[in-house]
Amino acid sequence: MAKMVALKDIAKVLRSKNSGPFEVTIDIVFKNNDDYKKFMNSGVVTTELIAKLYKLPQEKILTFCGFEAANAFKITIPRRRNQGSIGETDMHAAQQHAPLLSIMIPWDKE
């Protein structure tokens, strides 16, 4: 059986950020193309998983897409509340990556 490793220990960058006032975008960037491909092939991060972690229907996910030239994967979702208005908890949406940190990915050494 493949060894399971947390996404935080594989990704070079795992960040979230507001993209304008109505969207949160999450970037998962790998240190090289091999790692990117292993992540993509694992099939662990799916729209179902994102919908479950961020408590939204799958069809609300705005972007779910890899960019091989950057060895990066991007997920964009709507904000839960209007940015910087009543009830804000994360103006720059900079901490919204947290639920992904401990997602386990099967990770065999080459």
Next chain:
Amino acid sequence: MILKKKEVRVLTPLGMMGYGIPEKWYHKGVEWKPDVITVDAGSTDSGPQKLGLGAMTCSREAYYKEFELLLDTCYNKKIPVFISSAGGDGTNAHVDIFLDIVKEIAGKKGYHFKIAAIYSDIDKEYIKKKIRQGKVAPCGPLENLTEEEVDLASNIVAQMGSEPFIKAMKECKDLDIIISGRSYDPAPTAAYAIYHGFDLGLSWHMGKIMECGALCAEPAGRNIFGIMHEDGFTLEAPNPAEKCKSYSVAAHTLYEKAHPYLLPGPGGVLDLSGCNFEQISDSAVKVSGSKFVPKTYTVKLEGAKPVGFRTICVAGIRDPILIGQIDSYLEHIRERVDEFVGDPKSYELIFHVYGRDGVMGECEPDTETVPKELCVIIEVAAATQNQANMICNKARTELLHYPYEGRIATGGNCGFPFTPLEIPLGEVCKFNVYHIMEIDDPTEVFPIKYLEV
């Protein structure tokens, strides 16, 4: 006819005007002989209160300090300086404050400049006409724009593309300074390269990366230097410790954008799917293959409206007996406050419970950990400051004294670090305009004023 340059050299001293330019590396960047210095001052990232209340991102003093440095270079080295999105939101009022700073410094130091000021406040009647023509659409997951919301917005600006900058450069050949209102962040850099005949895709991509300063380097820094060539552009930071790496530049391309390689902007989409990021030295990267795909010309409108007044109270809880029942306890407090106010629709009461889920709210994945201590921030929003203060006061006194099951600590339920115990926050705003609007001429809604000081 503009003679095409062999290359275009751009220095951007930092990603956000007012945040502090590292001077040593700025001067080194100037030694690399830039043709232009571009600085972006704009962002909606820090919230709607700037547009809603007319506040600037940084203080006039912070901008003044950076203007002194930039204008010294502009005057002594004859290098033009383009500054976009004055004050953060780019309203006409903030363009005028930036002009005022330039005049003050020029007067004090005996400098002379030719300046173009480009304005971006959009007339509300013009927007309503566009709504009726069906030429306004949401930019992201939000409602269609209504004429009523247009009226409620304090200020509405549009993000200009490269064309108003290019128009200013054409109309005044020896411009020293451009101060623009709200601009698409890459516009000043892109405009300079496009004006000199370079590829649209490469120009927008170089602008997109440089507008954040050396955030594309590892470690991230401030001053960044870009050189545009026929077949691509190179990036390098004047500070040798900040190294541009192919992966750091590629990763930055995705930064704060909704899609990884399709970046919509004024007049089209930047398509980076065929991009190549090549390491050409230990600290420099060459980017090529960026494509610009023209689309119907649209600009993004931004506006915000005030929605009430807020008061907060910050409280700490350490008693494990209360921490163990915090959810039901706060519901009791909410009921008591509702009863006191009488009209639950007239206000909002939000408990931010740090230590439990203060940051993630309902998306907090860890529901198991029992925290040692909690920080509860009571947030109240109401129609007036007095009302918000009064409701927050009620919630605060209930939180301090209302009994809970098994209580043995009868001195008070929480510890308050700050006075006043209820902290008035003033007016709170909300983005209510974030829509794209079709326009026929990319310069028609951005009037330019020329002046000499």
